């Protein structure tokens with residue numbers, strides 16, 4: 022099985038389907054924050070903003086809560102994070118918040134024993 026995005030060999034059973042494409046877990050994880058790599062402007066603005074504000078970006082209460090959960094848990098799978106947020110967000114909304122936080126380099130995805138964990142940067 023070959024990942025249709027990065028062309029890496031995927032271990033049997035490890036492949037993920039996203040929008041009709043078979044992806045390796047890394048690429049699948051990237052779909053959580055689709056702007057990575059193809060939206061340098063967003064990264065630039067976030068960094069620029071951080072400089073302008075002296076290193077502290079104003080986070081929304083939800084974003085602060087997400088960071089707090091990741092700090093407390095040391096990393097959590099997306100469904101676990103949703104659970105911790107007690108229904109305040111749907112998965113698509115969480116993906117958007119996560120993408121924003123990832124642009125700020127506050128959070129990132131990590132693969133642990135074949136599972137995707139969200140953690141602090």
Ligand SMILES: [Zn+2]
Nearest residue numbers: 024027045048
């Ligand atoms: Zn891939």
